[in-house]
Amino acid sequence: MSREAFCWEGSPTRISYLGQYARALVPLASLGLVAVFRWFAGDFLRDVSGVASFVLREIWPDMPTLDALIYAGGVFLSLLLGLLVWVVALDIWVLVFEVFAYLAVEAVRVNLGIGLGLAGRVLFLALFSFAWMLLVDAQRKTYRYSVSHRGVAMSGGLLRRVERYVSGDAISDVIVVKPLLGRLFGFGHVVVVTPSQLGLGETYSLGGGATSRKGLGAIVGGGRAVREVLAKPWNCIFGVKNPDRVRDYILNGC
Template identity: 25%
Template sequence: MGEDRVSNYTAYGLGHESRTIVVLSPSVIGFIRRYLLSITPALIVFLFEVAWFLGVRYQLIDLNSPYLQQFKVGSSVVSFIGFIAPLFIITLLAWVLRSTESLLSLGLTLILPLIPSMYFAHQAGLIPVEDASSVLGLLAFILEGYPAYFKPSAYLASLLTLIKTEAYRRSIKYVVSDTGIEVKGGLLRRRSIYTPYNQVGRVVLEQSLLGRMFNYGTIILVSAAEWGSEYYARG
């Protein structure tokens, strides 16, 4: 049900009160793409584990290989190598696609292992460092234990990013009034865009492949001057 309330849009230059007809939010299903991007590290780890299991199960991976024996087959080092390669590829794609969800989750995956590594380094007396040799010893200690924390960090980073994405979805509101439509939302930085009905030049309806499959889409209000067509919240 919609809300029937009075909003003051003097800040937008209307100079009078406007009655709100309904307040809407993006649907959960409309954020599927963002949710999947949020759990990118967890998906990489999961796919690596499946590939490793199938490789061993069907003897595609030679456990007696001297190269694998050197790295202690199944150890965190092997897992680290198998994870870090696709991670950099996904990071590059996320940067190209400007996906904040993937960049955040991947960034957390790289940073979170430093917390236990630094803690155990402090317990081992390597912190604080006193000279250059101490710095090298600290770096060697961190690099030795760093891969062991990658898997739990990937799942934790995915969970934290997923929570952040859901909080962002809940913050977005579409306020439909009798004079126009306001889109507002954001977490650290709030943004509000108000478009009066008399300034709407055209309405664009957009559906992705997932949108056609699950029957959802995006409505884009474009002003008569074609400004603001890139500033909208999907879902």
């Protein structure tokens, strides 16, 4: 298709990637939460740090015991959140970034032969988080979407590039998703549904019941797969302004 054939072109807006940017701040936010908890449970943390002082000194010899305990709590909390993001949102990259960031901080300390302390570690984590946000933004800029009288084209990706083209006669449905931020800032996701149902995910709804009579009981259970929208930058027109107009272009033609 030539450029003149396009009736609409766009890319994801920065505000639609706010959640991706925020995930880069998980290590810093986790340390902040543990530091706040320190003010409310200072005596408890001092008791715990006294018990665990030997282990903490072996792992982080360049930090006071209480600072090492705060850092350990931040590491545990952020890795737990990264694991939850992986399980719930099927996004392993948050966990990968966190593991890389923590290992990179210790590699800097060992290779340079210096004591970073808690403040130095926070500084390096902030630098790694900023670098990760730049990488996420670079990925956002690679995604391009276009609509013409012949169909819809989607392409993008940094490490893994995905290109998708849907001809007009293969479109069975068009779904517009407006998250809370989308309703506030005027962006949304336009999911083009085809017979392959790319752009839709499945959840499993469980149900059950029990009955008893004259001392005898029975339990009956079951479930069914439920289709739901799974909007991702690579499988739909993600995070664009005026999604209703884009939907009308797709359904009614240019």
